[in-house]
Amino acid sequence: MNLFKRFQSEIVAVVEGLVAEHLLPPGLDTGRITAEPPRDPSHGDISTNAALVLAKGAKTKPRELAEMLAGRLGKHGGVISAEVAGAGFINLRLDDGFWRDRLIDVLVSGTAYGDSDIGKDAGKVNVEYVSTNPTGPLHIGHGRGAVFGDVLASLLEKAGFDVTREYYINDAGKGGQIEALARSVYHRYREALGEDPGEMAEGLYPGDYLIPVGQAIAERDGKKWLSKPEAEWMEHCANVGSDAMMALIRDDLEALSIHFAEEEFISERELHRRGKVDKAFNWLEQKGLIYTGVLEPPKGKIPDDYEEGREQPLFRTTDFGDDVDRPLKRANGNWTYFAADIAYHRDKFDRGFTTMIDVWGADHGGYVKRMKAAVEAITEGKGELDVKICQLVNLSDGGKPVKMSKRAGDFVTLREVVDRVGKDVVRFIMLTRRNDAPLDFDLEKVTEQSRDNPVFYVQYAHARAHSIFRHAHREFPGIDISPHNLAKGPLERLTRDDEIALIKLLTTWPRQVESAAETHEPHRIAFFLLELAAAFHGLWNKGNDDASLRFLVPGDEALTAARLALVRGVQLVIASGLGVLGVEPVEELR
């Protein structure tokens, strides 16, 4: 439990005590009481709104109630003052000894500091991300979703949730992208056999990455498919093509340290094969959520093959907040993508996931309402879906925009970016912006060793701590710098405000983890690390002006040990945070 929650429950206990003594009326709603670090540190260490929230129910003035509560809270261990301020806030100040004990907590816990159990009773959580069609390599935008999803999953794990990661393979699509893939593969196959199929048709995938796929088929099957009609080679080319592309995609993901186990790949084709789509449809029909109707023509661009006024089964998604009812079957009798997606989410729910998180790209924003509606319908309100939309990544190189047109050869793949700047850099940068805001990614800037580069800034803080320990060994041979030993050191030598302030910042880490996990906002971890790194660098810099403020104090091993404990605490929390981000906490920078 984080520090602030602990105080919150202590405050609630005080209120309940006053109720028991008949000093306050029973039935007060204590649920809205908060205990938070105030924005302005001069307001103390912990601030509570208890009096403001309870005043109305208690039929007293906020400040009066605050005085009463403050009187009790002031007697709690570690509290040196409880002051009433503003409209009725109570500001608690804790003594330095209390904070030094918290540093011990950090040292004892190590990188497990920040672990939480808020997810313990929340049920199983499913995080679905990447989920691209197996039609080509990933691009930088996919990379953002991949990192976001992966880090969100780790974050939820750290917060104690039971998390499963999943990749949904859109490999069914008859008449869709999979067929386009198959034709593209066939084109390459013909080329491999020395034929000249001419220019690749519009809508196919002209990227070089399919050349080896065509070659492989040519090598294994020879001219077997050459004279056959499309109907015969289509399935084969689709299978070989999508298998090859999945292998490619997995490889791209591994380069980013993103790994899905075999059973974490869920195939759309497989859902169809196992009858899950029919099953979901029948269920909806039985619940009276399907009716036969005619859809309004689309408002935007009318498609060429648009067919007016066809009667078809429609799903009443408008009953669950969608804008229009949605078709589940296409004119050719096949299921729509949406139908399969409903079946997939139903399947998740059936497997016990009451919380589902989908990470999608910006272009799927218009799909959110219907999917949420579908989940509400198909789980009868018992399953919850949160869709996280990742906005576009604007890639540039030294300030010059990198073109990302779909035409092959003209697009930078995720893999190329990872190979150039490294996976740690890609992972971190992807979280330096909220998911719903566009992200600028400059290939040159992100590898600079400067204050402007957040990855470097945080990594450097960790490496700098390590460097201090190396020096410590030189200055005090035989000094034991293990966290366990430093925790037993003379921490009472930490007396400076800036040192205590740094400990206070460390103690907000568990709270950061919890709030980031609850809001599904992993970027908060990156921002916290930047703040912590800045505070640590700032303290280091004070040693420049005044040598007595350095972490290593020649001739005073006790003071040095105390300060090293603080450095170690910072290093551990940074490592803990980087662990969530999946970024290596380096000990040295090159």
Add this chain to the structure above:
RNA sequence: GCGCCCUUAGCUCAGUUGGAUAGAGCAGCGGCCUUCUAAGCCGCAGGUCGGAGGUUCGAAUCCUCCAGGGCGCGCCA
């Protein structure tokens, strides 16, 4: 035409899920500095939180309307 997201300092962005006098980094101005190997450092200035109403003890945060920007608007995935 409709839906979703966004709008916070000159620029790029945070904002503890409704708290107190809205923060940081660049850029600007003014000083200082050469290290516990490393990013130079410190300070100053900079705001009608897009606009207008509303909800309440209290709003950048929630609701309504308006303006501007992005994305989307087949029975494609």
